[in-house]
Amino acid sequence: MLFALLFILAPPANAVGSEACKSCHPAAYRTWSQSAHARASLTLSADEKKQVRCTLCHTLDADEPRFAGVQCESCHGRGKYYSPAYVMKDKVLARAVGLTEANEQMCKKCHDASSPSLQPWNFAEAWARIAHGNE
16 A cells, blocks of 8 residues: 555656666666566556556556556656756765665565565565666
């Protein structure tokens, strides 16, 4: 429920999309674009694409194709206010206007006991597959 509330408070209108991150973060973008996160919305059935409980985790905005998949902003917060270069250069300011650090608690908003999976989700293993930012 808290996760749904966060989406209401940070509407997709405040999102810029992963393409906007690409120019300053090419290695992180490349890691993301080759990940299951980038293709997450493709795993949903037609019925699941109509269910908010599925689209909250599998897409940034189910009504906007450019926001398909688990976008950078799904983990780092909506970027409208922190994405300008002058803001990103000031870490304190970037965090003050919405940049969040991806961490285990953030991941568990989607990777919890209610999410369907063939195997238990392990943060350390998953993080090793998607780690980026130190390139």
